[in-house]
Amino acid sequence: MRPRVVCGIAAAVALFATACGSGAGNGNGNGTAAADTAKAAPASGFPVKVADCAGKETTVTKAPTKIVTSNAASLEMLLRLGAGDRVIGTGFPPGKGTLPAELADQGAKVPVLGDKTIPKEKLLGSGADLYLDTFGAMPMMGGAATAPSEEEYAAAGIQHVQLLSTACAGTPKAAKAPRTDLAAVEDDLRRVGAVTGTAARAEELVTGMEQRIGEVRTALAAVPAEQRPSYFLFDFDAGTKQPTAVCGRQVANAVITLAGARNVFADCDADFKPGSWEDVVAKNPDWIQLAVRNRGSEDATRKAYDDAEAFLRSFPATQGLTAVQQGHFIRLGSEATTIAGVRNADAVRQIAATVHPDLVKPDTAKSGQ
Template sequence: MKTNKYLRNQLLFLSGWRRRAIPVLAGLALGACSDPRPPEVRGAPVQAVPAARAPVTVDVCGQPVTYTQVPQRAVTHGINITEMFLALGLQDRLVGYGGLRDITRLPPAQQPLLATVPDLSNQGMNLETLIHAQPDFVFSGWSYGFRPGQITPASLQALGIASYVLSESCIRQVARERVSLEDTFQDLLALGRIFAIEERAEALVNGLRAELQRTTDALQGLPRKPRVFVFDSGTDIPVTTGRYAMPQAMIEAAGATNIFDDLDSSWVRGNWEDVIARDPDWIVIVDNDSPTADGKRQFLLNQPELSYLQAIRAQRFVLMDFAEATPGPRNVQAVRRLAHALHPERIPSP
C-alpha cells in the first residue's frame, strides 16, 4: 500500500511505541447506578478479555473484515458512536474519544464513564493525537471521523490499527439500498463479536428491537402519514436528511414520510424552495449545538416565506438531539417520542 511521507513517519513512530508499550490493565468495576447495560446483564462485572482468540470476520461496508485479536485499547470518534460503545459496557477498553464537544450531551448515566478517559479531539480526528493514545482499534464512520485523504480504515491498517465503520455512513463509499434501524442493531452485534461480548450485545439489541416493535405495531393501518422536514442547520441553504440518513428510517418507523426521501444521499444541502413546495406537517429540529435548538426554531418562525407552511402555522416542532438523529442506542426511544407527537391517539406519552 502506498503511503505519503507523513503517514510513513507515523508508521515509524508507531513501531517505536509498540516496543515500549506496557501491558493493558484490567477494567474498572462500576456501580449499578452508572451501568448503561440492559437489565439482563446489569450488575455483571466488566472483565478484561484475553486478546488472543480465534479470528472473527464481520461485514464492514459490504466487505468481510477479519479481527484476529480482541481489542484492548479502543478509540471512538462521534458522540453517537461513543454512546454505542458505552451502552455495551466497553468503557474499560476506551483509551480516548473524540467528536464530543460537551460530555453533558451524553445520557447522565454515561457521563461518569468518561471522567478519566482522555478527550483526544472535540472536532476532527487528529492522527498524531490518536497515535499517542496507542490504540489497537478505532470505531468511527465516514464523515464522522474518517475522511478520504485523511484518516481512513486503510491508513489505520497500514499503522497496524484495526477499525470498524458505522454502517449508516457506508453510503459515502459504497451504494446501499436503504437505511434502517437494523443498521444500528447490526453495528452493536458486530461490536459484540469483535470484543467477545456477544451475549451482552444480543441482550441490548433484543431489548431495543422489542421496544421498536411495540411502537410500529401500534401504528399499523394509519389512514394518513404526516410529512416531516428535518432541519439540521443553515440559513441560506438548509442542511437536511435524504433517504440514506438515519432520520429517514426513524420517520418511517414513527408513521410518517420524509419530504426529502427522494434525495439519494444522507445528510445533504437542500433548498427552501423545495421545503415550501412540499409543505411539511411537522419539522424535526436537530440539536447539534450551533445554533441552539430554540435559535433554529425562532429562525424558522421569523422567515416570512415560510409562514404559510402547515408546520409553521401550527408550530408543530419536535426536538431531536444529534445523538438521537444519528445511529445509536437512543434511536428507538426517539422514534417513540416522535411517534407520540405525530400520533398521540396511538402512542401514549413516553
C-alpha cells in the first residue's frame, strides 16, 4: 500500500482510532490485570480449523481465554460476540464515542498495548493465547516489516487469527472480481465465533445483518443497474492532493453495491489505489461520500465533515462535479464502510435511504441487538 495513506485509509482500517499518532490512553498498557481476571471460555465445538490469507490452516483446540486485538474493529467484534471479558489488550484503541453505547464502557476498560500498531515485543510478551488481527501484512500498518513471524507467535504460545475480509483484500490470492456482497464479512463473524466458542451469537449477528440487507435488496430489486447512481467514496483523511480510489476488492464496494449505487472505481483490481482528480472528474459521480474517521467527539467529527465538503466546493477540479453542484453528499464515516463489521449493514441502509429515498426509508434501529 501507499505510505501517504497512513493517516486516512489506515486510520479507517485502524477503526475508531482518535487520530493518527494519538491514542485513547486508557488502561495500563500491559494487560496483566485483565489477564488475571479473564473468565473461563466455552469448551464445546472444538477443535476449530481456520486459514490465513495464504490458505495455511491453524487448528484451535480450545477457546482462548486471553485475547489481544489489533484494533477497535476486532475489539468491537469480540464485544458483540460476548467475548469481551477475555480481551486483555488492543492496539489502535477506540476513540471516545466511537463504540455503540451498549459496548462503550466495556471497551474503554480494555488495556491499550499500542496507540497504533502494537509493538512486536509487547504483543509477544502480552500473555495472550490468541491475537485477532485485522491487518495481516498490510505494509501501511507496518505489518509486513514489524509484525511477528508465525514461528514467533508459536513460540510465544499465541495463535494468530486474521479477519480475512480486510487482511486479505489486497493480497495476490484475493478474488479478482469486485466484491458485491458481505459474505466475507459474515464468514469472519462466523470464524471468530467458532474460535471463541460464541458461534450461536455469531449466527444471530449474521442473521440480523442479512435481514437488514435483504430489506434493502427487496426494495431496490426493480431498479435497473444503469439507473443506479454513480458514487465516489472521498477519503478526506487520506489527503486532498491525490485522492485514494476505493476499488472493487474492498468491503466498501460491497456496501455501495448493496445500497443500490455504482462505485466509480469498482473496476480497479485492488482494495485501495492512488487515484487522481482527473479520474474523479472523468467519472463525474452523482453522489459523494464524505468518509472521515471519527474524531473522538461529535463536534470535532462534524467539523471534519464540514471541512471535507468545503474542500470539494472550493477546489477548482471538483467544484463543477454533478454531486457538488447538487449538494449530493453523504456523511458516513470510513469505519462503517471500509472495515468489516456488523455496522456494514447499517451503512448499506443509510446509503440506500439517501440515494433512493422513495424506495428505502431511514432506519433508526440499532444493529447487532
